[in-house]
Amino acid sequence: MAPLVAVALALSFIVRSSVVASPHLRRQTTTIISTGNPILADGFIYSADPAPIVIDETVYILSGRDGAGATENGFIMNEWKSFEAQNPDLSGGTAYAGQVVQGADGKFYMYAPVTQANSGASDPFAIGVAVSSDILGPFTDARSSGPIISQGVPSPGNTIQNIDPTVLVDTDGRVFIYFGTFGQLLGYELESDMITIKGAVTKVNSLTGYFEAPWLMKLVSTYYMLYAAKNAGGSSPCTPTSHHACIAYGTASGPLGPRTFRGIVLDIVSSTTSHPGVYQLGNEWFITYHTRDAVGGTHFRRSIAFDKLTWDDTTSPPSILTVVQTHRPASANEPTRNIALCATPSSTNATPIQYWIKAINDERVEANPLPPDYWCSYAAEQSPETTVEVNGATMAFFADQPTGSNIGVPPPASWKLEYLMSAGSWTAVSVTSSGAYPTNVTDSPEEVSFQTVSTTSLRAILMISGWGGQFGGVGIKEWAALAPTTSSYKDLKAFAKVFYF
Known part of the structure; x- marks a missing residue:
């Protein structure tokens, strides 16, 4: 039996620039307003x-x-x-x-x-x-x-x-x-x-x-x-x-x-x-x-x-004193079903020091990620505030080994979603999508649809790939937890700390 990995989601600067091609500078000036x-x-x-x-x-x-x-x-x-x-x-x-x-x-x-x-x-x-x-x-x-x-x-x-x-x-x-x-x-x-x-x-x-x-x-x-x-x-x-x-x-x-x-x-x-x-x-x-x-x-x-x-x-x-970073005004967030954006991620499994659990709900799916851009269990082979409704999820996996490998980071052998009931027990969601739980590696993963549930926590259970008593790790670039309808980002902030990883 392969080991399980459980993760859950708690829901006017004027500049002139001159190019220096070598220590022998060639001047090439551009004026920019920032x-x-x-x-x-x-x-x-x-x-x-x-x-x-x-x-x-x-x-x-x-x-x-x-x-x-x-x-x-x-x-x-x-x-x-x-x-x-x-x-x-x-x-x-x-x-x-x-x-x-x-x-x-x-x-x-x-x-x-x-x-x-x-x-x-x-x-x-x-x-x-x-x-x-x-x-x-x-x-x-x-x-x-x-x-x-x-x-x-x-x-x-x-x-x-x-x-x-x-x-x-x-x-x-x-x-x-x-x-x-x-x-x-x-x-x-x-x-x-x-x-x-x-x-x-x-x-x-x-x-x-x-x-x-x-x-x-x-x-x-x-x-x-x-x-x-x-x-x-x-x-x-x-x-x-x-x-x-x-x-x-x-x-x-x-x-x-x-x-x-x-x-x-x-x-x-x-x-x-x-x-x-x-x-x-x-x-x-x-x-x-x-x-x-x-x-x-x-x-x-x-x-x-x-x-x-x-x-x-x-x-x-x-x-x-510690510097306060400033940023230029951001454009308005588009309405979205993804309530994971305001969640606080954590993991019940130890996270090796090169990976970052916060990467799984930052809306970034990197084509060629560094380790902090995704969460992973790889280590040399081896409380809610309110309720929300969810009826779908997507998960983008990272892999540097093929399916079934027992080294490195292959795709998971399988995975499933569970939600926390009011009585405190975890129950599997009732999947309605025909593809069930896809394990293919893509930056545009298919949605796993399920019957709408009201819950304070959603978690994923992943079956690690491997054989012969040796297993690889599993990596997640991004996880979206999807509500039945879209909401503004401002409204989603009310759901902060609802879910947990």
């Missing part, structure tokens, strides 16, 4: 890893351009873009994260991760520097002899992936660079020429959950390090799955540490990655980051957003 987050929301271009800088009361944001296709799960970033904005208003290949800073000589230095040609290193990513007399370029190589940091430079080198540089020109003229990903964060001081390593490497291991995307800044005499954190798990303050990242921070009294973890700056966003950049304009502070909220956005087609960053000056040092 009304909210993300800044560019129509899918015209996608941009990620924002690095802001303020010059003469004008904000410039360097970003990488996401070029992945709609169903590609991989970073395709072949150029950088620069966004320019005056008085931004919050009312309304391998071009990975880089940063532009202004040196003491008045020139602008762009620190960028590049794929080093003819590299014998196990990972060819290196950090190069380009320089320009203009914030928008053109930029030329600042060091003819190659990158300033790689797995071989400076000697004896390192074994990490050298990306995500962040650079601070301190008030005393000293210059510092930090970089690294996959839990590794290294730092150096630079000479005043902005391109020569000075002193020994600093290894940072005191920032809880550090994953990547460091951002170094200074407030008065305190050095703040913001970063993407991925300490997922039940005790995590912000990352529900191992694929999500939030923004956390630590502080130090000196530019090279030691650092103390302080807390969370920005909760998870719609994209699995998150990348901070902070700037001050007048007396106000802002944080830039990216999301997948633009039209056609995916985890690899991201778009820049920004929000206010505020401080608690009653603490020492001043602490950063």
Whole structure:
């Protein structure tokens, strides 16, 4: 007998952009008017890893351009873009994260991760520097002899992936660079020429959950390090799955540490990655980051957003308050039968840390999902407030193995629906659809129709596929619980917490 898996459902920003095709910038200007987050929301271009800088009361944001296709799960970033904005208003290949800073000589230095040609290193990513007399370029190589940091430079080198540089020109003229990903964060001081390593490497291991995307800044005499954190798990303050990242921070009294973890700056966003950049304009502070909220956005087609960053000056040092994400006005929701949209999902089965139970009622059915885009039982093979009426359901399955497989995530062998009676017992629904419970994998599943029932809870029982005493997992991209008639989204909100998974 195959094991059962039970799940139940509780029911006016003006931007000019310039394309940087390489460290030798070619300027190509477009004027865009934006009304909210993300800044560019129509899918015209996608941009990620924002690095802001303020010059003469004008904000410039360097970003990488996401070029992945709609169903590609991989970073395709072949150029950088620069966004320019005056008085931004919050009312309304391998071009990975880089940063532009202004040196003491008045020139602008762009620190960028590049794929080093003819590299014998196990990972060819290196950090190069380009320089320009203009914030928008053109930029030329600042060091003819190659990158300033790689797995071989400076000697004896390192074994990490050298990306995500962040650079601070301190008030005393000293210059510092930090970089690294996959839990590794290294730092150096630079000479005043902005391109020569000075002193020994600093290894940072005191920032809880550090994953990547460091951002170094200074407030008065305190050095703040913001970063993407991925300490997922039940005790995590912000990352529900191992694929999500939030923004956390630590502080130090000196530019090279030691650092103390302080807390969370920005909760998870719609994209699995998150990348901070902070700037001050007048007396106000802002944080830039990216999301997948633009039209056609995916985890690899991201778009820049920004929000206010505020401080608690009653603490020492001043602490950063958790940022409140803002979004552009959403279009009105169409009437729908799907009451699952306002439910609170949960699972009676343990959910492996890479999957997310909230994915099953977010109205997203991904053609090529990442693990947080669906709920799954795969782990290396192996209370109501009111009543509602339902008479149908659809379930979109995820599978990476064929029907009947005993490894990976195949379609379920079978499944059925039950509803909770007022007496507290679960009873099978009376199916009226001819196809009963389809198990085929499709992003447009057939509706399972049944006689209308009034209930506080609806659950699905899935029979796992497998044989020989070994069974695969089962994955669900989306589950819709359908009422007999359509209702407005506003009316559906009255059903919140009605059903549970």
